[in-house]
Amino acid sequence: MxxxxxxxxxxxxxxxxxxxxxxxxxxxxxxxxxxxxxxxxxxxxxxxxxxxxxxxxxxxxxxxxxxxxxxxxxxxxxxLGVMLDRKLSFWRHISGAADKAADIVNELSRLMANLGGLSPAKRKLLMRSAEAIMLYGAEVWGDSLRYQKYRASMEAVQRRGALRLCSAFRTVSGPASQVIAGTIPIYHQALERKRIRMKKD
Incomplete structure (x- = not known):
């Protein structure tokens, strides 16, 4: 085929x-x-x-x-930008995307000091760039995030970005920082993309 x-x-x-x-x-x-x-x-x-x-x-x-x-x-x-492993677990793709997005968040963190710095609108735009990297091809591998191990790598990156987005301290929990920052958990974003794709098919 x-x-x-x-x-x-x-x-x-x-x-x-x-x-x-x-x-x-x-x-x-x-x-x-x-x-x-x-x-x-x-x-x-x-x-x-x-x-x-x-x-x-x-x-x-x-x-x-x-x-x-x-x-x-x-x-x-x-x-086409997606890593296909022998068991189709997509772990190599997910971990690789998380590492790449983490590099972006770390670079952007230098521009997003907790006090002053960029406006909230610009902070959110920069955060979306990291999420876009992690969500590439989610229509194919989205279901793999049902495993905690797979979610953890991406959730850690999203948490760091959310903390910068809402100018919060590291002690703030991931869920709390996402609520304040107005970001949707990466797991739900991935599943939504896959659901929309399957609906179109």
């Missing part, structure tokens, strides 16, 4: 056994390469990545063959 966007292409193959997977992979890649050759395009084998989406206990680094070249499967790959 191939899908493409700009110069990216993803092929999803279902198989019960590794030899069947390799056989189907050969068939799929043959069709892809024939189409590309017909349109004077070429496949960058060196940029090709694989991830085995399975909960089965198998070797993570499994060699696969593409056009005579061996490619080792990865524990996770990025597609």
């Amino acid at each position: 191939p899908e493409g966007y700009a110069d990216d292409l993803v092929v999803v193959i279902r198989a019960q056994r590794m030899e069947h997977l390799q056989f189907k992979l050969n068939q799929a890649m043959r069709r892809v390469m024939e189409w590309m050759e017909a349109h004077t395009l070429s496949l960058a084998i060196q940029k090709t990545e694989f991830v085995l989406l399975t909960t089965a206990q198998i070797e993570r680094s499994t060699p696969m063959n593409v056009d005579g070249q061996e490619i080792i499967t990865s524990p996770a790959i990025r597609y």
Whole structure:
């Protein structure tokens, strides 16, 4: 089942056994390469990545063959900005997005002193930029935030941003700072995005 966007292409193959997977992979890649050759395009084998989406206990680094070249499967790959790990837990994506947003909040904190500094409207605008980073692709991975471990990384970032937004001290709790700052918990924002997407589909 191939899908493409700009110069990216993803092929999803279902198989019960590794030899069947390799056989189907050969068939799929043959069709892809024939189409590309017909349109004077070429496949960058060196940029090709694989991830085995399975909960089965198998070797993570499994060699696969593409056009005579061996490619080792990865524990996770990025597609359209979302990290897809082998169990589709989305933990690597969520933790990575939280780290990136944390860097933004830390940088913005230098501009948002508790006394004086930016106006409340500008503070809220800057906070939204951190939330936008964390919520990218939430329509796909939103359900994963039902696990406390996954929520915690993003909630910690949102709390730090909310404290700066409402000029509160560190002793103020996360829920209290969010109420004062007028921010919706990241968990509910993610679920709402996924609900809207499913309603459209």
